[in-house]
Structures are given as C-alpha cells and as structure tokens.
C-alpha cells in the first residue's frame with residue numbers, strides 16, 4: 001500500500017485545486033499501474049474528498065478502466081460479425097488452448113490477457129486478432145502463437 005499510496009498522492013497532487021480531474025487521475029493511475037488498484041482508489045478518495053462509492057461509480061462508467069491487473073500483452077480476438085462468420089470462434093479457441101486462458105482472463109504471471117472485442121474496423125481482413133497495437137489476419141491456427149510471439153512486448 002505504501003508505494004502505491006505515495007505515488008498516487010504525487011499524481012493527485014498534480015491536480016490539486018482543479019475541478020473535474022477524476023477521470024484524468026484514473027488515466028494517470030492506470031498508466032502507472034496498468035489498472036486501478038483498490039488501494040489507489042482509496043487514496044484518491046481521501047486526497048480529493050470524494051466518496052469511494054462515487055469513485056467506483058465514475059470509474060466503472062468507462063469501459064477503458066480496469067479493476068484487476070492486466071497482462072503485459074493484450075490479445076484481442078475480434079468476434080464482430082465479419083470475423084465471426086470467418087472463423088473467430090476457432091481463432092479464440094486456438095488462443096485459449098495455446099495460452100491456457102479463457103476470454104477475459106489474465107495469466108498468473110501477468111504476461112497475457114485474452115479478451116474478445118467487437119469490430120476493430122478491419123473487416124476486410126477478417127478474421128483478425130489484435131496483439132497490443134498490431135492487427136493481423138489470422139487464418140491458420142498453427143500460426144496464432146508465432147504471431148503472438150512476434151507481436152508481444154518484451155521485458
């Protein structure tokens with residue numbers, strides 16, 4: 001808690017005496033920790049004088065904020081209509097089997113998070129997978145993990 005609390009106080013301190021900063025504070029905290037740790041939300045509550053209930057209410061309104069740790073590599077399998085009809089379910093199963101994760105899960109070593117998304121705007125390439133910031137058409141399930149290795153964050 002101490003390291004988190006200290007860092008969160010620094011971040012919040014940069015916004016003192018400003019109105020409407022909650023979402024920006026969440027962005028900064030998530031950039032720092034990869035998600036919004038409960039300890040961080042408690043410190044924000046104290047520092048900004050906003051109830052924890054309101055903090056959770058605002059943060060959970062936005063799909064881009066996470067309350068649990070995320071993997072260093074985010075694997076998104078598109079299950080939008082175009083991808084679905086071209087085999088997205090098979091692609092998802094390939095990643096689930098290869099990573100040992102189900103949709104929405106993060107590996108215990110925090111290396112991967114596997115999730116499904118609706119259309120990512122590349123329907124002509126369907127079926128597609130997005131690993132971190134790289135979008136790829138994936139037809140052959142034997143190539144799934146090699147694409148993943150090429151696209152993952154190292155370190």
Ligand code: FES
Pocket residue numbers: 078079080081082083084118119120121122123124126128
């Ligand atoms: S449905 Fe998958 S990219 Fe559009």
